[in-house]
Structures are given as structure tokens and as C-alpha cells.
Amino acid sequence: MLNLPPRLSAQLNSAQFANLHTFLVAARHLSFALAAEELCLTASAVSHRIARLERALGLRLFERLTRRLRLTAEGERMFAILQGTMEQLSEALQPSAQDTPAGPVALFARPSLAQCWLVPQLADFHQRYPDIALDLRVGNGAIDFRTQGIDLALLYADGDFPGLVSRKLMSERIAPVCSPQYAERNGLFDAPENLRHCTLLHDALAWENAQYDAEWQLWARQQGLLEQLPPRGLSFDRSDLCVTAAIHHAGVAMGRQRLVQGPLERGELIAPLGGFTQPGRHDYYLVNPPREAVPRRLQVLIDWLQAISPASAD
Known part of the structure; x- marks a missing residue:
């Protein structure tokens, strides 16, 4: 229920509803210019609407900073309510609970996880829930759920998500992988000391704010092999690109077990230095902003992702 101050509640005419909608769009973008583009208005018209709303409320909703906006505490509260x-x-206008859930859901995922694990399974989700318009977005940058309109994110991370709701989806383990030919050529079978002659393949954006060789450093520290890591290397911004390069004999990649299972089973890759281990705390998580009630169309996506995740509780 919209819990507005008495002064505004007494004046809820069509103009005031327009001002509330304008505020909602401006708060989502944190930009009058972008709000104006979405609403087919001028930035000046958006600014005037916000000013009228602030006068009616007796509250300041935005801080006007140099070249950007920021919501005040009152603005954050108003945005959450709206x-x-x-x-x-939107949920009330969807079909009843007895019918198939419907409506748009925006899911963000890191590129390698989307490519190697999620996308091959999406046909099943669409078959089960054909009326849900799933919008899958990928990227390596920082996520802003509000301005980017993201409902749910699938991330490879350490589990620390201040102010957000998170669910561990599945664990991950890592091990060096390469083509059988590369391992044979460089004498890698159970001989980690020979890594010093190899080319390492790095996912330079393994997780947010990671160093370019973070995964190799974690593994080598656990194995006591830091001194064996060679300076030669190639860097990519996606783990699956490292894997592709390894399949084509470019070097040794740090393989994530969930993402390299297919190439391992097909014999395109091997793990010449032993099995997969978990030297760090990085696993796969579902993350979303806190909500009073999770829309049904989003809940069925969460439930489906958990159902298809191997060992999601380990």
C-alpha cells in the first residue's frame, strides 16, 4: 500500500501521479536527462516535476551534485515505496497463481558462466515458463540493480554482498587444464615443476577487482608452487576464452570445474597436475536487492536455477 504523507495524499490528482512517476524514472536512472528520454519530455520538464513533488512533500528527494544526482535518505525511502x-x-495484473507465471525478468550473468553453463539449459526454462520474457544480460562491470533494471544477478564471487540478498547456487573448484598435446610436449603429467616452461592463460577479470593472475596465485599458493609460475602469459577478460585458447594448445588455463566439464569429457582438455581443489572462497551466487515480496515470475526463475545446479547445497 502506498504510504504517502497526508499533504500529498490529499492532493493525489493526475498531475501529482505524473510527478510520482517522473520521480520513479529519474530515481531509477539517477539522471534527469535519461528520465526525460524515457518519458519523452525535456530535462527541464523533468526537473520542474521533481521540484513540484518536493514542494508538495516538503522533502528534498535528490542531491544535485556536479554532473550527477544522488537520492537523499527521504528519496531512497520514497523510491523503495514506489x-x-x-x-x-504488475504482479496483480499478471495471470492468477493457478496460471503460468508471466512477465519480464532481467537476469545478469558473468559471460563465461552464461556461455558455458546457463545458455545451454535455457530451452528447458522457456519450455516450462513460455510466458516469462527472460532478458539475459552479460558483462564484467560493476552492477547497479536500480539504474540497469536488473532483477537478479548470477555471479562468481566470495559471497560478500552488503545490502543485498544472496543465495549460494553452487560451489566451484579449480585446476590447471590444457590440451593433451600441450601436456605431452611440455612434460606436465604430475610434474608441476615444468610449469616454469609453459605459457599461463589468465582470466584477468575472474571476479570484481581481481588481479589479472588471481586464480593462478590462489592455486599456486595452496600447492606451494608460487616459485614455479612462469612470467610468460596471455590474458583474457573471460574464463571461457582461456579455455578455448587452451584447447587450441596456446598454454595452460586455470579451469573452473563447472565450466570445463564438457571439454574434459570430450578429451579436448586434461588436468595433468591432478584433481580440482578449492583454494579460495569463490563460488556461484544468486544476488538481488531486498524486496518485501518476490514476484512470482522471479521466484520461479530462482527455483529453476537452484534445481538445475549440481551440488547446490555443498
């Missing part, structure tokens, strides 16, 4: 109300309205 966003929650709009989600409840």
Missing part, C-alpha cells in the same frame, strides 16, 4: 507498489501492481 518501486514496491509498482511491482505489486
Whole structure:
């Protein structure tokens, strides 16, 4: 229920509703210019609407900073109220609980996980829930759920998500992998000391703010092999590109077990230095902003992702 101050509640005419909607869009973008583009208005018109709303409320909703906006505490509260109300309205307009859940859901995933694990399984989700319009987005940058309109994120991370709701989806383990030919040529079978003659393949954006060789450093520290790591290397911004390079004999990649299972089973890759281990705390998580109630179309996506995840509880 929209819990507005008495002064505004007494004046909820069409103009004031327009001002509330304008605020909701501007708060989502944190930009009057982008809000104006979405609403087919001028930035000046958006600014005037926000000013009228602030006068009616007796509150300051935005801090006007140099070249950007920031919500005040009152603005954050108003945005949460309006966003929650709009989600409840959208849910109410969807088919009843007895019918197939429907509506848009924006899912963000890191590129390698989307390519190697998620996308090959999406046909099953669409067959089960054909009326859910899944919008899959990928990238390596920082996520802003509000301005990017993301409902749920699938991340490879250490599990620390301040202010967000997170669920561990599945664990991950890593091991050096390469083609059988590369291992044979460099004498790698159970001979980690020969890594010093190899080319290492790095996912330079393994997780947010990671160093370019973070995964190799974690593994080598656990194995007591830091001194064996060679300076030669190739860097990519995706783990699956490292794997592709390894399949084509470019070097040794740090393989994530969930992502390299297929190439291992097909014999395109091997793990010449032994099995997979978990030297760090990085696993796969589902992350979303806190909500008073999770829309049904989002809940079925969460449930489906958990159902298809191997060993999701380990």
C-alpha cells in the first residue's frame, strides 16, 4: 500500500501521479536527462516535476551534485515505496497463481558462466515458463540493480554482498587444464615443476577487482608452487576464452570445474597436475536487492536455477 504523507495524499490528482512517476524514472536512472528520454519530455520538464513533488512533500528527494544526482535518505525511502507498489501492481495484473507465471525478468550473468553453463539449459526454462520474457544480460562491470533494471544477478564471487540478498547456487573448484598435446610436449603429467616452461592463460577479470593472475596465485599458493609460475602469459577478460585458447594448445588455463566439464569429457582438455581443489572462497551466487515480496515470475526463475545446479547445497 502506498504510504504517502497526508499533504500529498490529499492532493493525489493526475498531475501529482505524473510527478510520482517522473520521480520513479529519474530515481531509477539517477539522471534527469535519461528520465526525460524515457518519458519523452525535456530535462527541464523533468526537473520542474521533481521540484513540484518536493514542494508538495516538503522533502528534498535528490542531491544535485556536479554532473550527477544522488537520492537523499527521504528519496531512497520514497523510491523503495514506489518501486514496491509498482511491482505489486504488475504482479496483480499478471495471470492468477493457478496460471503460468508471466512477465519480464532481467537476469545478469558473468559471460563465461552464461556461455558455458546457463545458455545451454535455457530451452528447458522457456519450455516450462513460455510466458516469462527472460532478458539475459552479460558483462564484467560493476552492477547497479536500480539504474540497469536488473532483477537478479548470477555471479562468481566470495559471497560478500552488503545490502543485498544472496543465495549460494553452487560451489566451484579449480585446476590447471590444457590440451593433451600441450601436456605431452611440455612434460606436465604430475610434474608441476615444468610449469616454469609453459605459457599461463589468465582470466584477468575472474571476479570484481581481481588481479589479472588471481586464480593462478590462489592455486599456486595452496600447492606451494608460487616459485614455479612462469612470467610468460596471455590474458583474457573471460574464463571461457582461456579455455578455448587452451584447447587450441596456446598454454595452460586455470579451469573452473563447472565450466570445463564438457571439454574434459570430450578429451579436448586434461588436468595433468591432478584433481580440482578449492583454494579460495569463490563460488556461484544468486544476488538481488531486498524486496518485501518476490514476484512470482522471479521466484520461479530462482527455483529453476537452484534445481538445475549440481551440488547446490555443498
